Amino acid sequence: MARDLAELPTCTRCALSLTRQRVVVGSGPMGPALMVIGEAPGRDEDEGGEPFIGRSGRLLFQLIAEEVGLSRQECFVTNVVKCRPPANRTPTRDELSTCRPWLSEQFQVVRAPLVLALGNTAARSVFGFEKGIGQTHGQIVQLGGGRGMATYHPAAALRGGPSVVEVMRADLRILKNLVVTP
Numbered sequence: 001m002a003r004d005l006a007e008l009p010t011c012t013r014c015a016l017s018l019t020r021q022r023v024v025v026g027s028g029p030m031g032p033a034l035m036v037i038g039e040a041p042g043r044d045e046d047e048g049g050e051p052f053i054g055r056s057g058r059l060l061f062q063l064i065a066e067e068v069g070l071s072r073q074e075c076f077v078t079n080v081v082k083c084r085p086p087a088n089r090t091p092t093r094d095e096l097s098t099c100r101p102w103l104s105e106q107f108q109v110v111r112a113p114l115v116l117a118l119g120n121t122a123a124r125s126v127f128g129f130e131k132g133i134g135q136t137h138g139q140i141v142q143l144g145g146g147r148g149m150a151t152y153h154p155a156a157a158l159r160g161g162p163s164v165v166e167v168m169r170a171d172l173r174i175l176k177n178l179v180v181t182p
Helices: 002-006 043-048 055-067 093-110 119-127 154-160 162-176
Strands: 034-038 075-079 114-118 141-143 146-151
Touching (some): 034 119, 114 119, 146 162
């Protein structure tokens, strides 16, 4: 299984491989307290090669540190789609399904007991939610041998302001009660 992940940086399984600068695999320790999953890399991530390194990432990990007590280095961070969609559009169903085996393999290798999905696309892809994030955020769900929860994507908080940040803070306080540190 891990052998397949070694092929991820050179993936050409979908058309996103034609427009990306690099595959954004993910970063963080194996066996972390928390696995954080976003939608897809943005411009900063496509250039830098790591997920959540722009403004959204700074806000996200500030909130996780303040509300959950975990640093970025204690989390494994990835996206459901590993390549940046043109103009930061939402990934298509085909792109999501093409990338799904990579994420499934990451779940098996990373082995995080707790998963945080960010935004509609990640929540639907990871947890199978049909309703939007406004109705599903903060709900604890069973996920394989662990548990998970969805909250707003930090980009929504940057656009939506303090009210969205406060909802994220409340969700993260729920998550804090589930964290088991190694």
